[in-house]
Amino acid sequence: MKRLAAEQARDPSAGATLAARIDRELVNRAPWVPLFTPRFADFVSSRVGNYQPNLYASSSVLLDQLWFIDFDSGRKSTWFCGVPLPR
Numbered sequence: 001m002k003r004l005a006a007e008q009a010r011d012p013s014a015g016a017t018l019a020a021r022i023d024r025e026l027v028n029r030a031p032w033v034p035l036f037t038p039r040f041a042d043f044v045s046s047r048v049g050n051y052q053p054n055l056y057a058s059s060s061v062l063l064d065q066l067w068f069i070d071f072d073s074g075r076k077s078t079w080f081c082g083v084p085l086p087r
Helices: 002-010 013-028
Strands: 067-069
Touching: 002 013
Parallel strands: none
Antiparallel strands: none
């Protein structure tokens, strides 16, 4: 910054060029920061219960917490990845 101030005092045109170069270098080294948080919608059937969003992972639903009403038996069933879990 001292060099930039001295350069601008000596030659304003060269100082502007140096300031632009410093600015580009700082911007190129800056970390990437997201400007928004994507939001996803989960659609569930009325037969599904205990839906809980997972806010801390790439998946947006806690699959192991879901249960659904089985049409055949009319009872609540718990499934994980297509496999019924023991009660």
